[in-house]
Amino acid sequence: MALWSGRFMENVSEFTQRFGASLPVDKALYAQDIAGSKAHAKMLATVGVISEDDAQQIAAGLDRVKADIESGDFMFDINDEDIHMSVEKALTAEIGDAGARLHTGRSRNDQVATDTRLYAKQRATDLMRANVALRHALIGQAEANFGVILPGYTHLQHAQPVLFSHHMLAYVWMLARDYRRLQAARDAADASPLGAAALAGTTYPLDRQMTAGELGFASVIPNSLDAVSDRDFLLDLDYACAVSCMHLSRLCEELVLWSTSEFGFIELSDAFSTGSSIMPQKKNPDFAELIRGKTGRVIGNLVSLLVTMKALPLAYNKDLQEDKYGAIDSAKTLEDCLQCAAGMIETMSIKPENMLKQAKLGHLAATDVADYLAKRGLPFRHAHEVVGHLVLLCEQRGCNLDDLSFDDFKAASPLFEEDIVKALDLPSIVAARTTEGGTGEAAVAQQMEKAKAVLAADESLL
Template sequence: MTKLWGGRFTKTAAEWVDAFGASIPFDQELVFEDIEGSKAHARMLGTCGILTEEETNKILQGLQSIQKKVEKGEVEFSIALEDIHMNIEKLLIDEIGPIGGKLHTARSRNDQVATDMHLYLKKKVKMIIEAIEEMQQALLHQAEQHVETIMPGYTHLQRAQPISFAHHLMAYFWMLERDKGRLKDSLKRIDYSPLGAGALAGTTFPIDRSFTAAELGFTNIYENSMDAVSDRDFIVEFLSHASLLMMHLSRLAEEFILWSSQEYHFIELDDTFATGSSIMPQKKNPDMAELIRGKTGRVYGHLFSLLTVLKGLPLAYNKDMQEDKEGMFDTVATVTGCLKIFTGMIVTMKVNHMNMEQATKQDFSNATELADYLASKGIPFRKAHELVGKLVLLCLQKGCYLTDLTLAEFQKASPLIDEDIYNILSPYEAVKRRNSDGGTGFQQVRKQIEKAKKLLHPNL
C-alpha cells in the first residue's frame, strides 16, 4: 500500500518493518477523539475560508459516517497505514473522494496526536474522579455503621492503641480525597489545546487556534508551537498521580488481606471478590485484593517508562514519543478497574466486630491510657512511662494483662492509682476519651464523617 506521505520515497518497507513502527494496534483507542478533533479542525478551516462551505460540509458528513461505522464495529484498521490518524484520513478519502485529503491542511500528525491525548485524558481523569468518589462513598457508609466498633490500632504491625474501625476506614477516605484533589488540579494542565501547532513551527495558513480550542472544550491554547507538540508533562503528571492513588489502594488491599486471614478474622470478603484453591478445598483467597496490590507495580512501571523515554529527547517531536500511549491507556484501565473492584469489596464485606473488640482485650494496647492517667495525676510523663513499662513486664511474667492486675499491685507501682483505673483501661473508654481534633474518639469520628459527607454531597 502506498503511504499517504510516501511521495519522496522509492522503496516501501517490508510488512514486518511496518508492523514494528505502527501504533494502530493501540492508538485506535483514540479513534473517537481523533474524529472529534478532525471535526473541529474542519469547522475552523471552513470558518477561516481555507475550505469552502461545501468542502467543509462534505468532510464533516464523511467524518460522521465513519464515526457511525466505527460505533457499529464495521471498520477494520490497517497496520500499513501506521496510526489512527492515517487510517481515518484514508477512510475519509474513500468515503468522499479527494476532498478528504484537504482535511490535513494546516495541521500535522504531531499536533493531531497531542490533541487526541489531551481530549482522551481530560475525559478519563474525570471518570477516575467519579470512581474515587464512589469508593469514598463506600468507605463512608461502612464508617457510619462502625463508629463504635473497636479494633486494635497498629504501629510496626504491632498492637499499639485501640481505635474505632470507622476511624481506620476514614484515614483512607482522606487519602482518596487528596488523590482526587491532585487529579482535579491536573485538569488545569490537560486543558490546553495543541491543535494548530503543526509539526513544530505553526502554519502559514490563517487559522484560528482559539476557535478549535473552544470547539473541543479547551480553556487554553499552547503559547509555543514546539512546546505544544513535544509536551507530555500532562501524561507524566497523570501517571504520577495514578501511582500515588494505586499506592493508597495497595496499602488498604494489604490490610484487607491481613484482616481477612484466619489469624485476624476481622473481616470476611464477599465470595464475589475471593477465589478458591485447586487443591485445598477449605481455602478462600483474597485474590482481588492481592491483584490490586500487584497491579500497583504495573502503574509505577508506566510512570518510570515515560520519564525514561522523555529524559533525553531534543525538541520537538521524535518517534520515541509513540511510547507515551500504551502506558497511559493501561494505567487508565488498571486504575478504573481497581477502584471499581475495591468499591465492591468494601460495600459487601462482613465486619466481625466481636473479633475486633476481643483482640483489644488480649494485648497491652491500653498501656498508654495508664501512662496518661498517671501524667494527669501530676507524674512527669517520662516517669509514668517507666512505671507502666514495669507493670507490663510484671504482666508478662505473670501471663496476664493490665486489667487482670489487682488494685494492690497497681498501687504498689504508684499510690496515685485508684479504682477508676479499670474503667480507664477499658478499650471502649480508651477510644471514647480520645477527643482531640482528628482523634479516634467517637465524637471526633462522627465529626469527620459529617465533614466528609459535605465534601461528597455539597448540596445536601
C-alpha cells in the first residue's frame, strides 16, 4: 500500500507502479539514505520530537537493514517505489512504531535531495582520485621518454617538432583542470537540504545545523524551496564528467592514430588490445575506441538533465526523478574510462625511432628557417615568403629542406650563411623553444616540476 493511500480509493495499476518507480536506479543510494535517516533520528531525539529509545532502535534497525542490503539478503520490491520507502518499510517491519516515527518532520523531497548530494560528494571524490592516477601515468611516460622527439601537428599536418614529454604534459594540464571541475562539483553538493521538508520547512523544532554536521555537510541550504528543487550540483557533476570524457576522447583518438601502421609511434599492450575474428594479424585499440565512444553518452547525460530542468516551476516536480540515472551513469563511466586510460598509458610501448623518422618529413624546420632570416633583419612576412619558395622547390624535387644545397639557400636570399645547417637540426630546433611553456628540454623540465607540484597538492586533498 502506498504511503499516500489515505487520500486515494484505489491503488495505481501494475504498469504505472513500474513506470513511476525510481527504485531500480536510486537503490544505489541506499548507504546515503540510511546515513541521512540516522542523522535525522538522532536530531529528532535531541530536540525532543521522538524519544531517545526510539532513536536508538531506529539507528540499530537501520544498521541491520544496511547489512542485509550489502550481504544480498535484502529483497527489493518494486511496489516500494523508491529507496526511501523500501528502507522505511523494512525498518518498520522490524522495530514497529519507532520506525514509523522516523519520517516525522521530513519529506521524501528533502530526503532524496540529501541522498543525492551525499552521493555526488562521494563520487566526485572517487573521480578526483582516478584523475590523479591517470596524471601519474602520463607524467611517468613523460619522464621515461624525456628527449624523444615527435612531429607536432596542426590540422593533422606536420607542423613543428616537439618533445613527446611536452605532448604528454598537455594532457596532464587538461586533467588538472578536470580535477578543479570535479572539486567544484563536490563543493556545490556540500550543503544540506535536510529539514526543508516538502518545500516550506516544518513546524517541528528541527536542528538543521545538527543534521548537516552529522552528515559532513559544510553548510545548510538557506531556502527550503531551493533546497528541494535545486539540481545545479548534479549539472556541475555531469558537466565535469562530460568535459573530462571529452579530454579522454581526444587522448584516445591520438592513441588510435599513433598505434596504426601509418604512424607507428606506439604499441598498446596486449592487455588493452583485442584481435579479429577473421583477420589473424589484427591488434585493435578497442579500449581506446570504447572510451571515445562512451564520451557521447556522458555528454548526452548532461544535455538530458539540462533539458529536464529547463522549465520546472518551484518546488519539487516528479521530473526530478530523472536526475539520478545520468549522474550515476556518468560518474561510473568516467571512473572506468580514467582507470582504463591509466592502464593503457602505463603499459604502452613508445617507438622513438618512428617518431623521429616522421619528424624529419614535412619540412618541420621551415619556421626556424624563416626565423633565421628574420633575426638577420628581413621582415618576417618576407622571410615567410622566401622559405615558402624553398619548400615549393623541395616539393618539386621530391626532397626535404635539409637536402637542399647551400647554393639553393643563397639563391633564395643573400642573408643565408653556412650556419643555416644548424637551423635544420631537429634537436636544435626543439631545444631553441626556451620560452615558458615551450617544448625545449629546459622549458619542459621546468613544466614537469610544476605539473608534479600541482599533482602533489591535488593528491593531498583526497
